[in-house]
Amino acid sequence: MQESVNGATALGEERAAVNVSASLVDLCVRELQLCGVHEGETVAVLSQGEERMDYASAFLVAAGRLGATTFHVRVADVSSSAGGEVGTWTVGSTPLAGNRPAIEALKQADLMVDTIFLLFSAEQREIQESGTRILLCMEPVDNLARMFPTADLRRRVEAGQEILSAAQQLRFTNPAGTDITYKLGAYPVMTQYGYTDTPGRWDHWPSGFVFTGGADDGVDGKVVIAPGDILLPFKDYAREPIELTVEHGRIVDIRGGVEAALFNDYMESFDDPDAYGISHIGWGLMKEARWSGLATDRRSIQMEVRSFYGNVLFSTGPNGELGGSNETACHLDVPMRGCSVYLDDEPVLVDGDVVVEAMR
Numbered sequence: 048m049q050e051s052v053n054g055a056t057a058l059g060e061e062r063a064a065v066n067v068s069a070s071l072v073d074l075c076v077r078e079l080q081l082c083g084v085h086e087g088e089t090v091a092v093l094s095q096g097e098e099r100m101d102y103a104s105a106f107l108v109a110a111g112r113l114g115a116t117t118f119h120v121r122v123a124d125v126s127s128s129a130g131g132e133v134g135t136w137t138v139g140s141t142p143l144a145g146n147r148p149a150i151e152a153l154k155q156a157d158l159m160v161d162t163i164f165l166l167f168s169a170e171q172r173e174i175q176e177s178g179t180r181i182l183l184c185m186e187p188v189d190n191l192a193r194m195f196p197t198a199d200l201r202r203r204v205e206a207g208q209e210i211l212s213a214a215q216q217l218r219f220t221n222p223a224g225t226d227i228t229y230k231l232g233a234y235p236v237m238t239q240y241g242y243t244d245t246p247g248r249w250d251h252w253p254s255g256f257v258f259t260g261g262a263d264d265g266v267d268g269k270v271v272i273a274p275g276d277i278l279l280p281f282k283d284y285a286r287e288p289i290e291l292t293v294e295h296g297r298i299v300d301i302r303g304g305v306e307a308a309l310f311n312d313y314m315e316s317f318d319d320p321d322a323y324g325i326s327h328i329g330w331g332l333m334k335e336a337r338w339s340g341l342a343t344d345r346r347s348i349q350m351e352v353r354s355f356y357g358n359v360l361f362s363t364g365p366n367g368e369l370g371g372s373n374e375t376a377c378h379l380d381v382p383m384r385g386c387s388v389y390l391d392d393e394p395v396l397v398d399g400d401v402v403v404e405a406m407r
C-alpha cells in the first residue's frame with residue numbers, strides 16, 4: 048500500500064515537472080515572438096556551469112518552434128553571485144572574458160539569450176555592437192510570467208524616453224531631504240520594457256523603466272535614502288535615513304547610523320575611487336511590479352523592486368552601459384519611494400506618482 052502511494056506521488060511529481068517545463072517553453076515562445084524571432088533567424092543561448100539549464104533548454108525549444116536556427120554556448124561556472132543569496136555582487140567581469148571563440152559565435156546570432164548577467168561588460172558591448180540583440184533572463188519563472196511584458200508597457204516607457212531625451216536637466220527630491228541635480232545630454236536615454244526586437248539592443252525580462260546618466264562631473268546635491276527605500280544588492284529595506292552628499296558626480300560624504308556605515312563599508316571594500324561615481328538615474332513604470340515584492344521573495348536579482356511604478360531608481364558606480372568610462376565593479380541600485388522628479392523644472396513624478404499622461 049505504502050509503495051503504491053509513493054509510486055503515485057512520484058508519478059504526480061513527474062507530471063508536474065513536465066507541466067512546468069512545458070509552460071516555460073510556452074512562455075519563452077511568447078517572449079521570443081515579442082522579440083520578433085522568426086524563421087531564418089539565429090538564436091543563441093549563453094549559460095554557465097549547471098545554472099538555469101531549464102531556461103536554456105526552454106529557449107532553444109521555443110526558438111526552434113518559431114523556425115529559428117539555435118545553438119547553446121555553455122561556459123564554465125565562474126560566478127553565481129548575481130543570482131544567489133550570497134557573495135558580493137560585482138559587475139563587469141564575466142566568464143566570457145578572453146573567450147574569443149565563444150564571443151565570435153555569439154556575434155553570429157540575431158538574438159542572444161543571456162542567462163549569466165553580462166551587463167556592464169566589454170563582452171556584452173562587443174556582441175551588441177555586432178548587431179546582435181540581447182535578452183537577459185535569470186529571474187524566477189513565476190516572476191517571468193507575472194511581469195510578462197506588454198506593448199502598453201513599451202509604449203509608456205518609450206514615452207518616458209522621449210521626454211527624458213528632450214531635457215537638459217533632471218532634479219529629484221523627496222520629503223526626507225533629497226535634492227539633487229543631474230546635468231543631462233552626455234549619455235543616451237535607455238529603456239527597459241522586457242523584450243527587444245531592435246538590432247543591437249539589450250533588454251531584461253522582466254523589467255519596466257527608463258533611465259539615463261548625468262554628465263561625469265555634472266551631478267550635485269544630496270540624496271537622503273529614506274526608511275522603506277530599497278538597498279540593492281543588500282536586498283533589504285532601509286530602516287533609517289542614509290545621507291549621501293554628491294559633488295561633481297562623486298559621493299563625497301556618507302552620513303547616518305548603522306546602515307550608512309554598512310553602505311560606506313561595502314563601497315570601501317572595493318578599494319576603488321570609481322565606486323563613488325554616480326550611475327544611471329530614472330524611474331519605474333511597471334504596474335505589475337510591487338514595492339513590497341522583496342518583503343516575501345529574496346530570490347534572484349530583484350527586477351521587481353527596480354521596476355515598480357513611480358519609484359526613482361538612483362544608482363552608484365559604473366556607467367559603461369551608457370557609454371561612459373567608469374568601469375568599477377561596485378554597483379548599488381536604490382529604488383526610492385515618494386520622490387518628485389523635475390525635467391527642466393517640469394514635474395514628471397510628484398510624490399512617487401507619475402504625472403505625465405503618456406506614461407500613466
Ligand SMILES: [Fe+2]
Nearest residue numbers: 362378379380
Ligand atoms: Fe543598476
